[in-house]
Amino acid sequence: MLLKELYDFALTKNLLEDPAFVKKAVRWIIQLDKEGQLIGEGPIETHIDKEKKALEFSIPKTTRPTGGGQVSDFLVDDIGALFNLNTKPEQELNLRATNNLRVKHDDFWRQIAKASTTTQYPAFALLLRFYKRLQGSPPSFLRLETSGSPKWMIRKADGSEIKLGSDLLTFSVDGEILINDENVVRPYWRQAYKGEVAETDGTAQKGLCLITGQQNVSIARTHTPMVTGLPKPARPTGAGLVGFDKDAFCSYGLEQSFNAPVSIEASKAYLAAIQYLSKQEDNWLSIGPAWLCFWAVKTEAISSIFARLLKQPNPRTIRAFMVTPWSGFQQPPNGLERFIAITFSAAGPRIIVKDWLQITVQDAESNFKQWFEDLDIAPYGGNGALQDDRAPLSIDQLACTTISRKSDGKFDREKLNPDLIAALYRAALKNESLPITLLKIVLDRLKANVAKNGLKALYDQSRFALIKLILNHQLRNEGKTEMKTHVFETDDPAYNCGRLLAVFDSLQRSAHGSSFDGSTIAERYFGSASTTPNTAFSLLWKLHQHHLKKLRQQGENGQRAAAKIKTSIIEIAGLFVPTIPGTPPQFSRYFTLVEQGRFALGFYQQMAARKAAIDEYMKKKKAGELKPEEIDDVLELADNE
Structure with missing residues (x-):
């Protein structure tokens, strides 16, 4: 209870x-x-x-x-x-x-x-x-x-x-x-x-308290004092947790809080607990209209560890937790100790319990590790200009992938769905699957961002981490190969179509050079290629041949670069169902929602691998550390990426 x-x-x-x-x-x-x-x-x-x-x-x-x-x-x-x-x-x-x-x-x-x-x-x-x-x-x-x-x-x-x-x-x-x-x-x-x-x-009625089990104690007609200082959507004057203000909520002629009899002392105690927890950084996290509350029943320091994982899971924090989760403890805590987690929201003067659970510390530790393994994905470049100051794998950033940014570049977190935040919270602590319908919201926003911002959309590491998390839960349940952290070899058509689109986009940029200011292949075709690949790639296959020809016309360097890119295309095409050599692969007529998610990861991871190669190459070149045998004609043409 x-x-x-x-x-x-x-x-x-x-x-x-x-x-x-x-x-x-x-x-x-x-x-x-x-x-x-x-x-x-x-x-x-x-x-x-x-x-x-x-x-x-x-x-x-x-x-x-x-x-x-x-x-x-x-x-x-x-x-x-x-x-x-x-x-x-x-x-x-x-x-x-x-x-x-x-x-x-x-x-x-x-x-x-x-x-x-x-x-x-x-x-x-x-x-x-x-x-x-x-x-x-x-x-x-x-x-x-x-x-x-x-x-x-x-x-x-x-x-x-x-x-x-x-x-x-x-x-x-x-x-x-x-x-x-x-x-x-x-x-x-x-x-x-x-x-x-x-x-x-x-003046109070006497009765049995549902919380303490005590009999003949004064029962609270209303539970006070209100919890104050809560952010929106709670009322500034305070909010309560238990209340009955409509006849439909009442039974057997009982009015107000007599429907759930709680002693005056017990009601003050549980409200004091919420008031106290809401002020503690190690027990409370506000994300838009939802508030995450958590504590270990006996060991306070456990809450500190989990608070850091929920609020600021930067790479160093995650790496330390995965290797030595209880570093700094004289000895690991009792794995059977209970950990309580609640998702609160509010509607005016009422606090709403969206979800709550209790779990052992050892299960919470194991589930957190699986959570971060599923979220682990190679970033596109650094943190990126569009990334907020919070860690990309925080629940806050993952939830924000479902909403658009305001004109100032910040998120309007009041528009977040508290049920989504509760689902993410539960997925982290109990290793539960997120609804597949969430994938559509995340992908729709991704398609819009790619069309508007091009490759800048790839800096949103949170979005692709969330896609990987959703897909891995489903793949694990089906006993199939899970998505990896980096680009990888697979016979999955959707994933490989995403990789192929990434190569076509890079080819176009190399062929046109840094002076190109038109719409890129990704900006124009990401949406259609991820949903109706047969239609999109029948056109893109012809278009990439034009770009190869244009690249070959840029002297010996261009010819070598074109040959290398063509080899990459042939290697990816060879992962599809065998076809006649030299002909395009047989693309699917359409992709399901889950396949669209795998397409997005294929595109992102191929682009992330190329971005990492470009950054490392240019770093060496600028420092004068590039050896003659390391000169890469393809990367030399990457000035506009």
């Missing part, structure tokens, strides 16, 4: 040791003096590194449900709660949202007024004095910029002004940040929190 795993994780990490507080990033500190006056021209900004990430504070956490937008946190919130301002001024609020904002704003200052009355602490009175001076107007350090899309600008203490994001703000009085005060503020909130819990427990 997933909730039980999360509950146990919370207990292991002592996440309920001080449940009245939670760690959150707070970007702005509004500084007040002993008179409740603003110090400086605006708030001070907190950040801890060059990326200017806001500093995390242990802030008060309410047990009241915040999803409705009418409940604020104590002493810490956004400009909506503090000043009754629309946090997204580019979007006009409807009547309901306006009312929710006003109620939340009133709730924020009501809590401070109550704290002031209860504690008689002067700092609370100074906050109320500051608020009273505003008289319902925005503070002086906030300005609504109306030119272009409306946005809030915030003036910092030093007078500089920047755009305000969806940031949290809090207060300091006379140099003391109130939420850090262990003398009055934090003890007060612990008592207030206990009061909220007692009030909830007092």
